């Protein structure tokens with residue numbers, strides 16, 4: 001099969017690789033669409049993310065959909081030809097966190113496109129059958145791939161307990177902020193304010209249902225009329241984080257999704273006096289059923305986020321699209337179509 005392989009920083013080549021064989025309990029998926037994530041771009045630029053270092057050639061891409069091409073031994077729940085959305089992280093399913101249902105915190109997670117596990121910028125990928133989620137015909141191939149970032153938004157809204165009537169502030173209108181906006185509205189939020197420094201992203205946020213937008217180059221979230229109840233922080237920019245926590249109301253909830261500086265100043269007196277709950281999020285657990293329902297019912301539009309499509313041999317252009325065009329939001333690679 002053909003695969004786009006990262007050999008080192010800024011070095012992606014198309015290679016012939018043996019087609020993976022699905023092991024027991026696995027299926028082989030023919031890849032139809034793969035979203036490019038900020039982490040793919042980061043590996044491409046720097047060859048590492050924190051303690052994860054690309055020491056051997058690595059296939060990037062973890063936001064993927066496809067159709068089942070082959071069943072491994074023992075697989076009964078899926079059929080050849082079934083279209084699926086791939087949940088890229090497979091936990092060990094035996095540790096205390098897995099047994100408690102928070103499998104995103106499994107210390108033995110194997111995650112696509114995280115060294116040393118190859119990802120989906122390839123014609124085929126073998127995945128655990130229970131993590132290949134069947135999708136209905138109403139969800140297109142690109143949207144099926146983007147159920148992965150949508151899952152980040154679903155998890156953030158769950159952690160922030162967004163519900164009917166919630167007033168929410170989303171800082172950062174990148175792909176993650178934009179799925180948070182849509183999910184918050186689908187969960188019943190009646191006020192969703194979005195901040196960013198990129199006017200085209202703010203315009204898209206508004207199209208997708210944000211009730212107000214703040215361009216922080218000209219204004220500030222501190223000028224909001226009423227304090228929000230929930231902060232979904234999706235910029236990862238330390239100054240934005242501190243400021244957004246300061247505008248939260250009493251008993252507010254701050255959900256830190258964006259990954260920024262390792263250590264940042266936090267307004268401790270605000271957290272204490274207002275009894276603000278602060279949590280990080282790490283990916284998601286058990287979000288695909290919700291994400292599939294949200295897209296199939298039309299409550300969330302993922303196709304609207306797609307600003308470019310590339311073939312596998314153009315993977316490098318896909319990885320650098322964001323820096324060439326500030327109107328780019330989410331680009332996808334289609335390895336087999």
Ligand SMILES: NC(=O)c1ccc[n+]([C@@H]2O[C@H](COP(=O)([O-])OP(=O)(O)OC[C@H]3O[C@@H](n4cnc5c(N)ncnc54)[C@H](O)[C@@H]3O)[C@@H](O)[C@H]2O)c1
Pocket residue numbers: 037038152171172173174175176177195196197198201216234235236237239240256257258259260281282283284
């Ligand atoms: N916690 C998780 O499991 C998880 C999963 C996926 C992504 N992430 C993180 O979520 C963040 C968002 O991901 P993305 O793909 O949307 O990234 P992105 O870089 O496309 O989006 C970040 C947005 O923040 C905006 N921004 C910059 N400064 C700002 C400011 N001062 N105030 C408001 N907005 C500002 C940028 O213009 C950009 O649109 C990243 O930090 C990413 O690492 C976390």
Ligand SMILES: [Zn+2]
Pocket residue numbers: 091092093094095096097098099103105106107108
């Ligand atoms: Zn585990």
